[in-house]
Amino acid sequence: MSTITATIDGTPHEVDLSRVTGLDAFQFRIETGQDLDLALVAIIERGEAVLLADLAVVKWLWARQNVNPLGTFALVAASVTFVPADPAEV
Numbered sequence: 910m911s912t913i914t915a916t917i918d919g920t921p922h923e924v925d926l927s928r929v930t931g932l933d934a935f936q937f938r939i940e941t942g943q944d945l946d947l948a949l950v951a952i953i954e955r956g957e958a959v960l961l962a963d964l965a966v967v968k969w970l971w972a973r974q975n976v977n978p979l980g981t982f983a984l985v986a987a988s989v990t991f992v993p994a995d996p997a998e999v
Contacts, residue, residue, distance in 0.1 A: 913949070915958035915967040917989060922971040933973060937966075940982040965989045 911926040926949070937945040948966050952958050958967045965986035972980045 913952055913958060913967055913970075915964055917964050917968050922967050924967055924970040925974060928974050929970060933970065937969075937982055961989065961991050 912923050913926065914921060914923045916922070929945070929949070934945040937943065937948070945966070948962070952963050952966065955963075958964050965982075968989050969980065969982045969985040972985045
């Protein structure tokens with residue numbers, strides 16, 4: 910099984926690439942104007958999701974596979990932050 914794993918806000922998120930669908934790709938293109946295939950290839954070539962945009966893609970695909978198969982990229986990506994908030998400040 911091919912997967913991409915990233916730790917986002919201290920929680921591991923694993924995406925099963927065999928479950929990424931054409932609907933995912935189409936939704937990503939509608940929302941971003943970019944190709945999901947190219948975003949995934951870039952993550953795979955780097956060997957890990959390290960960029961903020963990578964983390965947003967991983968979390969979005971994880972959410973579509975585990976929470977809501979029709980979740981929008983914008984809604985999920987908005988919850989991914991570069992530096993998580995300090996609990997003392999919340």
